[in-house]
Amino acid sequence: MVRQDYFKLNHVMRILYDTHVSLLLTAYDVIDWSGAENKLHFLSAGKQEHLKKYFCIDDFSINRKNLLKSMEWFEKDTNGILKNKESRHNIEKMFFQVQKYWIECTIHV
Numbered sequence: 001m002v003r004q005d006y007f008k009l010n011h012v013m014r015i016l017y018d019t020h021v022s023l024l025l026t027a028y029d030v031i032d033w034s035g036a037e038n039k040l041h042f043l044s045a046g047k048q049e050h051l052k053k054y055f056c057i058d059d060f061s062i063n064r065k066n067l068l069k070s071m072e073w074f075e076k077d078t079n080g081i082l083k084n085k086e087s088r089h090n091i092e093k094m095f096f097q098v099q100k101y102w103i104e105c106t107i108h109v
Helices: 006-028 036-042 045-052 060-081 085-105
Strands: none
Touching (some): 006 036, 006 045, 006 060, 036 045, 045 060, 060 085
C-alpha cells in the first residue's frame, strides 16, 4: 500500500497539474500575453473543473479518486491533441499501466 504522505502526494499532484496545464496551453492558448493563471480562464469550463481535482486534501481516499479521474482526463486531453495514431496508442498504454499501478497500490485506502 502507498504511504498516505500528504506532502509527497501533494508534490506529485502539483507536478502532474503543471504538466497537464502546459499540455493544454500548447493546444488551446488563445492569448499572447499574460501568465498561465490568466490563460487558463480561456479553457472550457469542463477543463477548468478537471484541473481543480489535482489539489491534495487531507482525505486520502478522495485524493485517490481525484488522481484517477485526473489521469483519465489527462489521457483524453493528450489523445485529443496528438495527431499521430501511434503516439496516441503509446500514451494509452502508458496511462493504463500508471493507473493500474495506482489502483493496486491504493486498493486498501
